[in-house]
Amino acid sequence: MFLELIKTFVREKWVETIDADDLILVNKSYVLQDFSEKEADVVYRLKKRDKNVIFYVLLELQSTVDYLIPFRLLLYMVEIWREIYNNTPQGERESKTFRLPPIIPAVLYNGAGSWTAALSFKEMLDSYQDFSGHLLDFRYLLFDVNRYSEEELIRAANLIAGVFLLDQKMRPEELVGRLQKLAGVLRRLTPDEFRHFITWLKNVVKPRMPGDFSAKIDGFLNESNPWEVERMIYNLELTLAEMQQQALLKGKMEGKIEGKLEGKLEGKLEAQQEIARNLLLLNIDIDTIIKATGLGPEEINALRRQLEN
Known part of the structure; x- marks a missing residue:
């Protein structure tokens, strides 16, 4: 090597x-x-x-x-x-x-x-x-x-060039595409060379994966061999797609929760402001209004100016 x-x-x-x-x-x-x-x-x-x-x-x-x-x-x-x-x-x-x-x-x-x-x-x-x-x-x-360019590394068609190609800076979704371009090279590797490649591939892919997906990738990569490269790539593609889908659902769920919290906070603020307005109309002193509503002096003074206008 x-x-x-x-x-x-x-x-x-x-x-x-x-x-x-x-x-x-x-x-x-x-x-x-x-x-x-x-x-x-x-x-x-x-x-x-x-x-x-x-x-x-x-x-x-x-x-x-x-x-x-x-x-x-x-x-x-x-x-x-x-x-x-x-x-x-x-x-x-x-x-x-x-x-x-x-x-x-x-x-x-x-x-x-x-x-x-x-x-x-x-x-x-x-x-x-x-x-x-x-x-x-x-x-x-x-x-x-x-x-090195992608074309140059694919043209070299050997283990080192393949490692370089996958080690380059790229988006996660590009990984499967590059593996597919290397499929012919990987099929020609000896079992020993292929095992070196799999060890390296794990070190590149697994740190980016949550624990449950990391174990899943370990499983099918350990069972991979040079004459079933397409199956290995397909399994990796499915796992990445599943991970992305899970991340998307998690993001949507977090967005909904965040939206509900923002709505509750906004409603609470409106209620505090309404109480402050009523107390101002009754000529209650500012210190008492602050204690009753939790609003700051600047916010209460702003509400007072609105009422005066």
């Missing part, structure tokens, strides 16, 4: 030379504790006889852009190099031929707003234009989920 991400969205020659068998998942996170609630990372090592490359993908879990991204990437990259240096025998790392592996940094972002952070590290340095030949710099890959 990681290789699919790279090959789908990165248009560089070196991508075609990567083979899935050469990629090794590094089972460790380098995200600093200060940022652990708003981001996660995925690290892969490309191991070949003539090269050793590290791919570092930062997953931005917040909806807004963090302009410190280039700096944070640098911290994580240095942490990886430091670990490699410390784990290399002293004689080897002090030799003339010792080289640190290149790290390809990348950011995957699915926030609704456009990505406006600097794409290269040097842009974070003051007056970098004056000293460009002497400054540390790197440019990271950006996977901005909402930047």
